[in-house]
Structure formats: C-alpha cells, structure tokens
Amino acid sequence: MAVKSDDISRSNGESTPQKRRLRSNADLVMHKSPISSPLKRKSPRRCIDSSPNTPTNGIEKLEKNCKSPVKKKLSNNFSEKPNWNPTDVKQMSAVKEALHLSTAPSSVVCREDEQKRLFDFCKACIEQEKAGSLYVCGCPGTGKSLSMEKVKQRIVDWAKEAGFQSPDVLAMNCTSLAKTSEIFSKMMEKNQPRKKINGSTSPLQHLQRLYSQQQQSSVTKMMLIIADELDYLISKDCGVLHDLFMLTTLPFSKCILIGVANAKDLADRFLPRLKSLNCKPLVITFRAYSKDQILRILQERLMAVPHLVFHPQALELCARKVAAASGDMRKALCVCRSAIEILEAELRESMSNLTSFSTDKAFSQQKTAPACIKTQENDIVRIDHMAVALSKAFRSPIVDTIQSLPQHQQIILCAAVKFFRGGKKDTIVGELNKSYMEICKSTIIPPVGILEFLNMCRVLADQGLLKLGQSRDDKLKRVTLKVDEADITFALQGVRFFRNCLK
Numbered sequence: 001m002a003v004k005s006d007d008i009s010r011s012n013g014e015s016t017p018q019k020r021r022l023r024s025n026a027d028l029v030m031h032k033s034p035i036s037s038p039l040k041r042k043s044p045r046r047c048i049d050s051s052p053n054t055p056t057n058g059i060e061k062l063e064k065n066c067k068s069p070v071k072k073k074l075s076n077n078f079s080e081k082p083n084w085n086p087t088d089v090k091q092m093s094a095v096k097e098a099l100h101l102s103t104a105p106s107s108v109v110c111r112e113d114e115q116k117r118l119f120d121f122c123k124a125c126i127e128q129e130k131a132g133s134l135y136v137c138g139c140p141g142t143g144k145s146l147s148m149e150k151v152k153q154r155i156v157d158w159a160k161e162a163g164f165q166s167p168d169v170l171a172m173n174c175t176s177l178a179k180t181s182e183i184f185s186k187m188m189e190k191n192q193p194r195k196k197i198n199g200s201t202s203p204l205q206h207l208q209r210l211y212s213q214q215q216q217s218s219v220t221k222m223m224l225i226i227a228d229e230l231d232y233l234i235s236k237d238c239g240v241l242h243d244l245f246m247l248t249t250l251p252f253s254k255c256i257l258i259g260v261a262n263a264k265d266l267a268d269r270f271l272p273r274l275k276s277l278n279c280k281p282l283v284i285t286f287r288a289y290s291k292d293q294i295l296r297i298l299q300e301r302l303m304a305v306p307h308l309v310f311h312p313q314a315l316e317l318c319a320r321k322v323a324a325a326s327g328d329m330r331k332a333l334c335v336c337r338s339a340i341e342i343l344e345a346e347l348r349e350s351m352s353n354l355t356s357f358s359t360d361k362a363f364s365q366q367k368t369a370p371a372c373i374k375t376q377e378n379d380i381v382r383i384d385h386m387a388v389a390l391s392k393a394f395r396s397p398i399v400d401t402i403q404s405l406p407q408h409q410q411i412i413l414c415a416a417v418k419f420f421r422g423g424k425k426d427t428i429v430g431e432l433n434k435s436y437m438e439i440c441k442s443t444i445i446p447p448v449g450i451l452e453f454l455n456m457c458r459v460l461a462d463q464g465l466l467k468l469g470q471s472r473d474d475k476l477k478r479v480t481l482k483v484d485e486a487d488i489t490f491a492l493q494g495v496r497f498f499r500n501c502l503k
C-alpha cells in the first residue's frame, strides 16, 4: 500500500519552471573579459534578472544598510580572524576548496526544514513498511542534491540505530542513464542482485510483478530510490517517468521514490494517472535562497578557513546580488572564487610592477618596502573585487550599455548620480551641467562645451538612461535619471576614476 500524499505542499516558491540544462563546470567558468568590454553571449534569464536594479542591490545602499544579524556575526568574524596571505599556496587552496562546488559542507544550513520533511517522509515509509513517492523541486543551486545526499546518509544511520532493516539505496543522476529504461534494471540489480531475469520479461515487468504480490519481507527490503535530475526523463521518455512513479502505487510495493528536478509542476503535467489514483507524490519545494541565507551559507563554508579572506561587505554584496538575480548558491560560490582570482591577478600585477621598479632602482631598495607593506594590508577580497566578479557573472543590458558609453557620457551619469543622492528627484540640464563641470575640474579632464553636453544628454535620453522634459531653452529642460543609481555604480565600479568619483 502506498503512502498517499493528500497533503501535497502548497509551495509558494518563486521558482519558475525551467527546462533543465545539462550542466558542466564549463557553464560556470567566469568570463575573462575586462569590465569595459561587454560580453556578447547573454542568457535571457541573466538579462532579466541580473541587473542590480532593485532597492536591495546598490553598493552604497549596502554600506548604509548593514544591520542584519548575519551582518553582525560577519563583522565579529571580521575582527576575530587574522587576514590571510593569498601568496601562501596552502591557504589559497584551502579557501578555494571551502568554496568549491564539489566540496560537501559539513553542515547544510538554511535547509533544515526541507531536510526534516524529507527525513520524516522516508522515516514514516520505513516505520510503516509502506511505499511512497515524493517530488523535490526548485530552481538550480538551491541545495536539493546536497540536502538529498545528507538525508540519504541520515536515514540509513537512523534505520540501523532504530533497529529497522536498512533500506537498499539506489541514488542516481538520471542524466547518466544510457537509456531511460535502465532505471528499472538498476532497481532490479539492487533489489535482487543474483536473480536472472528470463529474456521475455523486462526489468519493469519483473518489478511490477514483484510489487503486485505479497513477498517475504526478508526477500524484498525497502528500497530508497533517489532519482536526481528527473526532468531529463521528461525530455527523453515521459512513459518511463510514469511507470516509475506507478511502481510506488502497487499493493506490495517497497519503493520509496524521491524524484528531484527543477520544474515545479512536473507531477501535474506528467503524471495525470497518479493524480487520478490520488497517489500524486508529495511535493517539497526548495525556494531560491535569500540574501541572508546566501550570506549565512558562505560564512558557514568559510568557517573551515582559519583566516579572513573576504571583507564582510564584499560577501554581503555577493549575497545581495545573487539573491536578487536567482538565489543560486552555485553562482554565489563561483562569484566568490572569481573575486579571489581577481585579487590574485591584482597582486601578481603589483608584484611584477614592484619587481621592475626594484630592478630599475637597484640601489634604492628601501623605497620599495612601504609598497610591500601596503600590499599586505590590502590582501583580503574587497568590495571592488567582488563588484568586478559580479559584473563578469551577471551582465544586464543596462550595465552593458553604461559600460560601453563614451567617457564623457559616463561622467554625465556620474554627475546625475551625485546630484540626485541628496534626495532630489529631478533638476534642470543647466544644473546637471554644473555638476558635470565640477567632476571634470576635480579630475583635470577638459569638459566638453555646453552644446556638446546638451547633445550627449539627448543621446543618453535616447538610450533610456536619462529623461528630458520639454522646454524651449535646452538648459531649462528638466532632467531625471531613468535607471537605478545602483546600476550606474555597479557598471562603473571597475574603473578607479569612477569609483573615486562616486565615493
């Protein structure tokens, strides 16, 4: 008899059903292009989600808005741990390992509730010797596979301790099946390894027979089947998916089937018969990680490292941006690793500058000492490294547009950001011109004349970055920013001139 799933969870996860992509690490490799050259290849999802155009995304906002408990904890750690030395190979590899995708963290934080529900479901099936099916869904990188792995270990340990017969465990990634029906031969192998099936019966038929008649419990143990990346079966063979779930509804079934995939409505769309039999699998939705959760997970993973590697605000920026874009932990980890690589490259560059300087001035070596010390002080990953890493990972059309503008148009946007920071919503073109002139003056860049300035404002308005009002006198036209200040700051972070300008 199957464990029925009348209490199907009403998920309010915000994950959009997505076609499962076969992933490889190549997918996650950060682009190596400099900040000023916009990437050509963009996924639509990145374009939509990745702009930091949300109130939660600005770097300046970030600096003001740091009152969460996680933040406090991070700040404490910030002062407690000694700074790392990125030139120490051992320290570097320890950090990279802590953040590596394939490194299973010792504890899976922020998924306690989901893991408990998964565990309780398996526990109930084992205790009652009842079959059942469960469907785990959620966007990529939300900890489904990781949580499943932990629950699998825990349930086997629990069964032993509680005196139940340990279930056979068959965990597989559906993408690795040579053909979809191989899933049934794998089940057969697990269930009755020595049994030879005669040629005319397929493994599926054999399982169907097995679970349709009473068995001695010593012959057939409970079997926990974890089918990860289940959406692969949908694209290949929907029938197999259906047969698989139906096995859990047979009267003497011993299958605890847990399917893991991205699509939220798989059960409704692909398993109508299960629905009509009132045997729809229980659904557990993994929601996208929030900013605080991402921060907590990063912090937890970095606990394995005895040194301080990231400035807390850099980690917070990463968490905020990734949460706003997708809540994908895989992305957050990759961005952090990329930020480390940016720091490494920066250090390499300053070391080589230092070397050439020392060679030139072979007799004035004392002069290089303070520069070395300065390098040491700045060795942790700062917010600007993270901003560059983020901009490589998430490219939005707005950010791309801003980054590819000519320098004077970028200065006009900077001037607008500075002007509107005081709380004003709009001004007139003449005032914006004054703000622009001030920036040029302070940085010794010759300003363009007023006619050219007006022309550039029009170009920016055409691109949807500024809005210009109506007036006969161009200088009296009202002007407002049409993009979020955070987008501009984010786009220009990688250039020191603008970073200083926007401080």
Ligand SMILES: Nc1ncnc2c1ncn2[C@@H]1O[C@H](COP(=O)(O)OP(=O)(O)OP(=O)(O)O)[C@@H](O)[C@H]1O
Residues within 6 Å of the ligand: 100, 101, 102, 103, 104, 105, 107, 108, 109, 110, 111, 138, 139, 140, 141, 142, 143, 144, 145, 146, 147, 261, 262, 286, 297, 301, 329, 330, 333
């Ligand atoms: N709560 C967490 N604590 C620590 N690391 C996590 C956590 N959640 C996710 N990760 C890390 O993020 C990465 C992605 O997690 P996981 O593979 O579990 O995602 P998923 O939901 O299965 O994604 P997909 O749908 O793409 O298969 C892994 O490297 C994992 O270690």
Ligand SMILES: [Mg+2]
Residues within 6 Å of the ligand: 144, 145, 146, 228, 229
């Ligand atoms: Mg997974």
